[in-house]
Amino acid sequence: SSRVSAGEIRTALKDQVGTPLALVDFGEIKKELAKFPLIRSYVTEAVPPNTLVVHIVERSPLGVIAEGSSFVVVDAAGVTISRESERPAKLPIIDSGSTKTTSAAFKAAVAVLLALPDSVSSRVDTVSARTKDDVTLVLDGVGQRVVWGSPDRSGFKARVLADLISHQNPNTVVEYDVSAPNSAVVRTG
Numbered sequence: 001s002s003r004v005s006a007g008e009i010r011t012a013l014k015d016q017v018g019t020p021l022a023l024v025d026f027g028e029i030k031k032e033l034a035k036f037p038l039i040r041s042y043v044t045e046a047v048p049p050n051t052l053v054v055h056i057v058e059r060s061p062l063g064v065i066a067e068g069s070s071f072v073v074v075d076a077a078g079v080t081i082s083r084e085s086e087r088p089a090k091l092p093i094i095d096s097g098s099t100k101t102t103s104a105a106f107k108a109a110v111a112v113l114l115a116l117p118d119s120v121s122s123r124v125d126t127v128s129a130r131t132k133d134d135v136t137l138v139l140d141g142v143g144q145r146v147v148w149g150s151p152d153r154s155g156f157k158a159r160v161l162a163d164l165i166s167h168q169n170p171n172t173v174v175e176y177d178v179s180a181p182n183s184a185v186v187r188t189g
Helices: 006-012 026-033 104-115 154-166
Strands: 039-047 051-058 063-067 070-074 080-084 093-095 124-128 135-139 145-149 174-177 185-188
Touching: 006 026, 026 039, 026 051, 063 104, 093 104, 104 124, 104 135, 104 154, 145 154, 154 174
Parallel strands: 063 093, 093 124, 145 174
Antiparallel strands: 039 051, 063 070, 070 080, 124 135, 135 145, 174 185
């Protein structure tokens, strides 16, 4: 869904409208678009003779941080996308011990979420970390746990985890330990 209004973008860039392409102030465009926190990036495209197209890439929600009785939806950089009174469906809770998105624990949790294949990330209910080395996931359903450890070798850990999950009954309570991916362990009970 589009969170950034095209009308608001046009209004912000109105001073450039009618300016010949060769005289467009790209510094001013950058300054105006920087005021939109939901814009992750943009690219300008000059289409002669007199059209400037601005392609916007919006921030994508990655997870939510519980803050009191509300939920703060954040992207991978920790930028707030929205505040909700109810937990948004299909977004994991990121619990790094605080609401700060600059901590090493938050960054480690995000790195792990970004490394997961869709088949696993769509099942993550919570990701917790207190340091950069103790990331733990809880999957939806019966609450299978994943001991991840640090975000080091996350791509390999993600592949190992996906393989382990594919060989388990999703209704069995198990703990997957991929903190040492070459010797991954599945614990039952």
